[in-house]
Amino acid sequence: MTVARERLLDAAVEAFAEHGFTATTTRDIASRAGMSPAAVYVHHATKEELLFTLSLNGHHAALNVIEQAGTDAPDAVAEVRQLVYAFSLWHAQNSRVGRIVQYEFRSLTSEHRAQIASIRRQIEAHMQDALKRGVAQGVLDVPNIADTARALLSLSIDLVRWFDPHGSQPPDQIAALHADLAARMTAARRHPDRF
Amino acid sequence: MTVARERLLDAAVEAFAEHGFTATTTRDIASRAGMSPAAVYVHHATKEELLFTLSLNGHHAALNVIEQAGTDAPDAVAEVRQLVYAFSLWHAQNSRVGRIVQYEFRSLTSEHRAQIASIRRQIEAHMQDALKRGVAQGVLDVPNIADTARALLSLSIDLVRWFDPHGSQPPDQIAALHADLAARMTAARRHPDRF
DNA sequence: GTCTATACGTGGATAGAC
DNA sequence: GTCTATCCACGTATAGAC
Numbered sequence: 001m002t003v004a005r006e007r008l009l010d011a012a013v014e015a016f017a018e019h020g021f022t023a024t025t026t027r028d029i030a031s032r033a034g035m036s037p038a039a040v041y042v043h044h045a046t047k048e049e050l051l052f053t054l055s056l057n058g059h060h061a062a063l064n065v066i067e068q069a070g071t072d073a074p075d076a077v078a079e080v081r082q083l084v085y086a087f088s089l090w091h092a093q094n095s096r097v098g099r100i101v102q103y104e105f106r107s108l109t110s111e112h113r114a115q116i117a118s119i120r121r122q123i124e125a126h127m128q129d130a131l132k133r134g135v136a137q138g139v140l141d142v143p144n145i146a147d148t149a150r151a152l153l154s155l156s157i158d159l160v161r162w163f164d165p166h167g168s169q170p171p172d173q174i175a176a177l178h179a180d181l182a183a184r185m186t187a188a189r190r191h192p193d194r195f
Numbered sequence: 196m197t198v199a200r201e202r203l204l205d206a207a208v209e210a211f212a213e214h215g216f217t218a219t220t221t222r223d224i225a226s227r228a229g230m231s232p233a234a235v236y237v238h239h240a241t242k243e244e245l246l247f248t249l250s251l252n253g254h255h256a257a258l259n260v261i262e263q264a265g266t267d268a269p270d271a272v273a274e275v276r277q278l279v280y281a282f283s284l285w286h287a288q289n290s291r292v293g294r295i296v297q298y299e300f301r302s303l304t305s306e307h308r309a310q311i312a313s314i315r316r317q318i319e320a321h322m323q324d325a326l327k328r329g330v331a332q333g334v335l336d337v338p339n340i341a342d343t344a345r346a347l348l349s350l351s352i353d354l355v356r357w358f359d360p361h362g363s364q365p366p367d368q369i370a371a372l373h374a375d376l377a378a379r380m381t382a383a384r385r386h387p388d389r390f
Numbered sequence: 391g392t393c394t395a396t397a398c399g400t401g402g403a404t405a406g407a408c
Numbered sequence: 409g410t411c412t413a414t415c416c417a418c419g420t421a422t423a424g425a426c
Binding site for chain 2: 391393394395
């Protein structure tokens with residue numbers, strides 16, 4: 001509720017994305033938020049708890065994006081396309097948070113890691129379910145559901161490693177390309193013959 | 196040549212892969228190599244120089260792998276398949292080094308970063324060239340060469356984020372899947388590869 | 391080349407005034 | 409809730425003996 005608490009979270013996103021969690025000092029975070037080093041601890045118990053808050057928010061947002069996408073798709077091919085489009089778009093539009101979410105996982109305490117891991121499993125399960133539906137419908141050809149789901153998510157996630165938010169490439173363009181590639185990777189070459 | 200120097204490099208791979216560069220202490224590296232903290236500095240000037248050596252070796256190895264692959268491919272579809280197979284196989288078999296290579300880039304000095312970046316451009320160019328040849332031959336359908344090349348590399352690179360070297364999944368199995376997906380992503384419709 | 395000992399800076403977190 | 413001042417642990421790197 002306090003404005004200061006959110007200013008500190010924003011400052012932490014900047015700092016963690018720029019230098020990484022371990023290399024970021026609480027003094028740097030405080031300074032970016034225009035506060036003294038001590039003020040950090042009024043609003044957040046530890047530096048790790050700050051990271052956990054960001055990571056939890058980020059994972060919830062990503063899960064929400066993938067759960068909302070594809071609900072009005074006419075068939076499973078369109079659904080896969082929409083899931084990958086939405087997931088890639090989110091990672092391109094939130095590449096700083098995405099980098100923290102993906103790369104600072106091991107800096108969390110084991111309890112916090114376990115909580116985050118559960119959200120990750122929900123994201124993977126959602127993609128797997130879409131593939132399974134498509135295979136059952138006969139419109140997708142996916143020999144290996146689990147690994148292919150992971151490969152589709154990899155495309156989006158790896159965005160945060162190289163995507164430049166200040167660059168000229170529009171997020172929706174790369175999302176559209178990924179959606180096309182996803183459709184080609186999974187679509188059956190033709191619909192099964194009907195007797 | 197000295198054995199100690201290589202023992203320290205091996206120890207650094209372990210430590211950096213496990214905790215990340217910043218969170219790794221020189222004491223930890225020395226301890227894993229069975230030496231005193233001071234001994235590190237007999238063989239390596241700084242901790243960053245240790246990272247640079249590992250990163251340079253790793254990038255050279257990855258570049259070499261992709262340059263050797265696909266040389267005897269009968270056509271561009273097979274070449275793309277072989278490039279992705281080899282690149283994914285290497286990342287699965289060297290996931291610890293791969294993690295350092297991919298995630299500790301920003302911990303390098305700007306001079307060292309520039310050297311590494313040049314090798315990365317060569318890797319990207321190699322994949323792009325294969326796609327261009329295939330399009331020219333008419334066996335590949337790739338509307339966006341640069342972004343598609345990056346997507347193909349993403350599949351392999353993102354392996355290091357989740358691949359478990361102690362898990363049960365064989366490296367060649369995930370490499371084969373990635374090769375299949377790469378072929379489906381890029382092959383022209385009228386020249387289907389096996390899938 | 392390896393050790394023990396240590397200098398020296400830095401960083402997470404706290405104390406206590408306002 | 410914010411500040412200044414500070415504690416204290418830790419980490420990189422070096423000194424100097426063997």
